[in-house]
Amino acid sequence: MILDIRALLALLLIPVFWGAGFPLTHNIVSTISPTAYIWGRMLVATIVMLPFTWRYLKTIDKKTAFICLLLSLLGTATLVSQALALQILNSASTAFCVSLNAAFIPMVQYLFRMKKNNRVDLLSILLAVIGTWVILGGDPNQLSMGYLWGAASALAIACSIVLTGKLAETINVNRVTLVFYQLFFSAMILSFTLNTDDMHSLLSMPVMMTILFVAVLSSAFCLYLQMKYQNRVGNLQTALILNMDLVFAVIFGTMNGEPLSANQLLGSAIMLVAICMGPALSLMFHRKVVRCE
Secondary structure, three states, X not given: OOEEHHHHHHHHHHHHHHHHHHHHHHHHOOOOOHHHHHHHHHHHHHHHHHHHHHHHHHHOOHHHHHHHHHHHHHHHHHHHHHHHHHOOOOHHHHHHHHOOHHHHHHHXXXXXXXXXXXXXXXXHHHHHHHHHHHHOOXXXXXXXXXXXXXXXXXXXXXXXXXXXXXXXXXXXXXXXXXXXHHHHHHHHHHHOOOOXXXXXXXXXXXXXXXXXXXXXXXXXXXXXXXXXXXXXXXXXXXXXXXXXXXXXXXHHHHHOOOOOOHHHHHHHHHHHHHHHHXXXXXXXXXXXEEOOO
């Protein structure tokens, strides 16, 4: 197994921007419809990507366009579910739920008849589930609709990660173009849910500034990094790396004045171990490392 340091560091930028997006979204969805907020985010991200993809737009075939449509549906489901969860839960709790995507990866890979996971991967998944259970205090009665929305977002992320890995293996298309079509299809899908009140609420300065941040960094830039580097790290390891957004969600959520319990701290520590286990063992057992240049 080759550990690609450049790809690893690039993917580690994604949870930083995603984590920052949790408290920002938590603050905004109390004043605007979640679907309107996500539509604005996708629209701005699409516009940002357009200058970089204009000359490549005609190079995509029908098969790739269909896969991009599927990915955009999953991406839309991910973000809308997260926004709905953030209407009920704080940033940390929502991030913990979303981090369950790593536990869904083996099931999705089995359905798509993809490669099996090794023992380290399975142990990481087990730790991820244990960490989530600790966060809930071992009491299933703590579950609410917010947690279910978070779990739905996790499942959509797992499907998206597996499909992205499959896409990188089977076709050769400019990565920026793939990102553009995903964002474009998402904006088109959500445009059918808008009404006049939604359009007016999008014009407030706090909403516009939040959308600008999450559109450029959390959506466009992060999607590009995932499309470019995921195949050099692997599906499950990518999922575990992306789950570091829960750590940054806790940090930024605390800075936002959101409460944090002892169970959440302990669960976060267990999840962090699950995330770091794969890369750490790769280095310990002297597997080949691709260094940054």
